[in-house]
Amino acid sequence: MRKTVGRITIKDVAEAAGVSVGTASRVINNKATVRPEIRSAVLSAIDRLDYQPNAVAQSMRRRSTQLVGCIIREINIPALAAFVRAAHDELDQAGYSLVISNSEGRRAREEELIHRFGRLQSDGMLLGPYTPVDPAYEKLLRGFGAPIVLFDRNEPEWADAVAADHAGSIDRATSRLLDLGHRRIAILTGNPLLFPAAERIRGYRRAFQRAGLAVDESLVRGTGFLAAEGFRNASSLLASAAPPTALISGGIDMLPGVLRAIRVRGLSIPDDISVVGSGDSELAELHTPPISVERWDMAETGRTAALLLLRRIGGERDTPPEHVLLPAEFVERASLAPPRQS
Amino acid sequence: MRKTVGRITIKDVAEAAGVSVGTASRVINNKATVRPEIRSAVLSAIDRLDYQPNAVAQSMRRRSTQLVGCIIREINIPALAAFVRAAHDELDQAGYSLVISNSEGRRAREEELIHRFGRLQSDGMLLGPYTPVDPAYEKLLRGFGAPIVLFDRNEPEWADAVAADHAGSIDRATSRLLDLGHRRIAILTGNPLLFPAAERIRGYRRAFQRAGLAVDESLVRGTGFLAAEGFRNASSLLASAAPPTALISGGIDMLPGVLRAIRVRGLSIPDDISVVGSGDSELAELHTPPISVERWDMAETGRTAALLLLRRIGGERDTPPEHVLLPAEFVERASLAPPRQS
DNA sequence: GACGAATGATGAAACGTTACATTGACCCGG
DNA sequence: CCGGGTCAATGTAACGTTTCATCATTCGTC
Numbered sequence: 001m002r003k004t005v006g007r008i009t010i011k012d013v014a015e016a017a018g019v020s021v022g023t024a025s026r027v028i029n030n031k032a033t034v035r036p037e038i039r040s041a042v043l044s045a046i047d048r049l050d051y052q053p054n055a056v057a058q059s060m061r062r063r064s065t066q067l068v069g070c071i072i073r074e075i076n077i078p079a080l081a082a083f084v085r086a087a088h089d090e091l092d093q094a095g096y097s098l099v100i101s102n103s104e105g106r107r108a109r110e111e112e113l114i115h116r117f118g119r120l121q122s123d124g125m126l127l128g129p130y131t132p133v134d135p136a137y138e139k140l141l142r143g144f145g146a147p148i149v150l151f152d153r154n155e156p157e158w159a160d161a162v163a164a165d166h167a168g169s170i171d172r173a174t175s176r177l178l179d180l181g182h183r184r185i186a187i188l189t190g191n192p193l194l195f196p197a198a199e200r201i202r203g204y205r206r207a208f209q210r211a212g213l214a215v216d217e218s219l220v221r222g223t224g225f226l227a228a229e230g231f232r233n234a235s236s237l238l239a240s241a242a243p244p245t246a247l248i249s250g251g252i253d254m255l256p257g258v259l260r261a262i263r264v265r266g267l268s269i270p271d272d273i274s275v276v277g278s279g280d281s282e283l284a285e286l287h288t289p290p291i292s293v294e295r296w297d298m299a300e301t302g303r304t305a306a307l308l309l310l311r312r313i314g315g316e317r318d319t320p321p322e323h324v325l326l327p328a329e330f331v332e333r334a335s336l337a338p339p340r341q342s
Numbered sequence: 343m344r345k346t347v348g349r350i351t352i353k354d355v356a357e358a359a360g361v362s363v364g365t366a367s368r369v370i371n372n373k374a375t376v377r378p379e380i381r382s383a384v385l386s387a388i389d390r391l392d393y394q395p396n397a398v399a400q401s402m403r404r405r406s407t408q409l410v411g412c413i414i415r416e417i418n419i420p421a422l423a424a425f426v427r428a429a430h431d432e433l434d435q436a437g438y439s440l441v442i443s444n445s446e447g448r449r450a451r452e453e454e455l456i457h458r459f460g461r462l463q464s465d466g467m468l469l470g471p472y473t474p475v476d477p478a479y480e481k482l483l484r485g486f487g488a489p490i491v492l493f494d495r496n497e498p499e500w501a502d503a504v505a506a507d508h509a510g511s512i513d514r515a516t517s518r519l520l521d522l523g524h525r526r527i528a529i530l531t532g533n534p535l536l537f538p539a540a541e542r543i544r545g546y547r548r549a550f551q552r553a554g555l556a557v558d559e560s561l562v563r564g565t566g567f568l569a570a571e572g573f574r575n576a577s578s579l580l581a582s583a584a585p586p587t588a589l590i591s592g593g594i595d596m597l598p599g600v601l602r603a604i605r606v607r608g609l610s611i612p613d614d615i616s617v618v619g620s621g622d623s624e625l626a627e628l629h630t631p632p633i634s635v636e637r638w639d640m641a642e643t644g645r646t647a648a649l650l651l652l653r654r655i656g657g658e659r660d661t662p663p664e665h666v667l668l669p670a671e672f673v674e675r676a677s678l679a680p681p682r683q684s
Numbered sequence: 685g686a687c688g689a690a691t692g693a694t695g696a697a698a699c700g701t702t703a704c705a706t707t708g709a710c711c712c713g714g
Numbered sequence: 715c716c717g718g719g720t721c722a723a724t725g726t727a728a729c730g731t732t733t734c735a736t737c738a739t740t741c742g743t744c
Contacts, residue, residue, distance in 0.1 A: 038692085365722085399700035
């Protein structure tokens with residue numbers, strides 16, 4: 001006798017099987033001992049009524065939602081989509097669902113989303129804050145009642161984190177440019193208070209230092225990861241009295257802006273200017289000429305982040321925070337050439 | 343006096359403000375009438391205790407989770423990411439969170455995810471089934487307790503749907519190829535039981551019919567949308583005795599496979615073969631030569647889907663299902679040329 | 685055949701909210 | 715001065731589970 005109104009609850013199942021709700025619950029979670037004949041009676045009732053446990057009620061009681069929040073800047077960036085995809089697979093396999101949200105890189109939205117995922121009682125969170133973590137932010141994160149894993153960030157340092165070795169790859173890229181004879185090498189990246197920007201600049205300086213050369217500070221621009229910033233900075237540099245002969249685009253989706261600035265100015269790659277991008281992409285690979293990039297495995301990043309998170313969720317609460325640094329390589333393509341003799 | 347164990351509940355707030363939980367609740371949901379001085383007492387307690395409502399408990403009681411499920415084949419496909427992004431924004435603005443999951447185009451996973459989102463009590467679902475909707479599937483969907491919006495699908499027909507006019511754009515593409523003198527035009531797409539495959543083939547046939555020409559059925563391949571299928575079909579066609587002089591890649595992420603098959607065979611575009619893709623992408627735009635495509639607005643698709651869903655969630659349950667057909671255009675690029683004289 | 689130990693099933697109390705029926709206080713008109 | 719009508723706040727019953735203490739039955743042992 002199917003109930004006509006409302007969904008089927010465990011109570012209906014118990015009634016149909018002629019047992020108590022408690023027993024029905026024990027069957028459903030196949031717990032402890034329950035007589036085989038009763039078990040099958042309950043299972044048949046479940047089948048007959050097409051019963052599905054109400055996850056909300058379960059979450060309420062078990063105090064675990066099997067939900068993981070993920071705050072990224074923009075799902076539309078292929079590299080981030082790859083990250084999400086890999087993390088999703090790992091979490092999904094462990095029975096967790098992924099709630100994603102785009103922060104658009106805005107502090108206010110990040111805060112709102114963190115609050116939202118807190119209210120949601122999500123069991124964990126993957127977070128790539130776009131704002132430097134000041135004390136207020138740190139407090140907000142500390143108040144989040146579940147484990148947090150950061151990606152491509154290293155603050156707050158008490159959270160687990162997965163990041164790529166930007167310093168290493170940009171060091172290699174810069175060295176290669178120096179070897180080719182470049183001296184005026186510009187690096188465009190985000191706020192140096194954020195890990196990937198700081199690291200890229202660190203690698204850049206390290207290469208100069210090793211070569212015994214001084215860095216021209218006017219060529220180091222840490223104002224923003226976005227394509228628009230890339231365009232702005234590249235444009236102004238290229239228009240200057242002593243324009244750079246090589247340009248490192250240090251943002252995961254900055255390259256389109258930089259390329260546009262170069263095109264607008266009528267320059268050609270690599271004859272007029274050498275270019276290095278950050279993060280491999282169809283754009284970099286298929287561009288004419290193909291653009292050299294620092295590359296790391298985004299899927300591996302996502303997997304690792306998910307695994308770290310699952311470990312914490314699984315109860316490992318008081319081992320020290322783990323900061324995984326994944327290798328990044330420098331992939332040379334046709335976008336590099338010696339500087340033009342002038 | 344901050345509780346040291348467990349989260350702060352509305353009970354703590356009520357206690358701290360010296361009112362009943364009912365009153366506290368009324369303040370929180372600023373409902374009905376509540377004396378200003380009491381309201382501010384409660385608000386100050388909330389502030390002091392840093393209280394956040396438990397969304398799980400709210401969902402339980404209100405019977406609404408503010409969660410929307412989204413099942414797509416693969417978030418990693420830029421076009422789908424754009425869809426998700428746009429839908430996300432619309433839903434987010436209305437206070438809903440988006441739970442996404444990748445079906446990998448596998449029926450079993452689709453079913454499992456639909457069940458999961460049902461158990462989750464999600465308030466709605468965005469769904470692009472990759473499997474033709476047979477009676478069993480239709481029953482599954484009918485049993486899902488919340489509104490469903492399909493994208494690029496038209497079945498089951500009782501669900502709202504948003505799709506692109508593939509028939510129109512592929513008709514134009516085919517016509518253009520016929521005008522250029524092509525007669526052996528192959529079309530590679532998915533299962534013709536699925537809307538976008540059926541529509542593309544329909545447009546293709548329509549163009550031939552208008553031109554008074556017969557379709558060579560051996561050139562119509564409706565075996566799968568994936569890049570691997572594209573590679574397989576393109577390879578076998580190109581290796582045949584009478585290979586096509588033009589090729590329509592009728593799947594949103596099939597193009598890489600098709601291009602690879604052409605490259606492997608050592609053919610050049612457009613001299614040896616003309617190519618049309620489905621859905622614009624960086625690959626199509628930046629390829630040498632750029633690939634012509636049928637193009638539609640993925641963001642608009644996502645927005646529309648979200649809006650349709652929100653309307654249903656908002657209570658409009660018994661207006662007839664809405665099937666929105668968004669325009670698709672044919673974008674001609676350098677991948678087209680007259681067939682080589684043989 | 686009685687007793688304790690297992691084994692299985694039950695009932696009710698949570699979980700944190702919201703909604704609804706109730707109560708209490710106060711005012712106003714007759 | 716009483717009755718009815720507002721307005722505000724309270725107390726409590728849900729929502730659908732799980733869990734835990736409790737109770738009932740069975741079984742083996744002496």
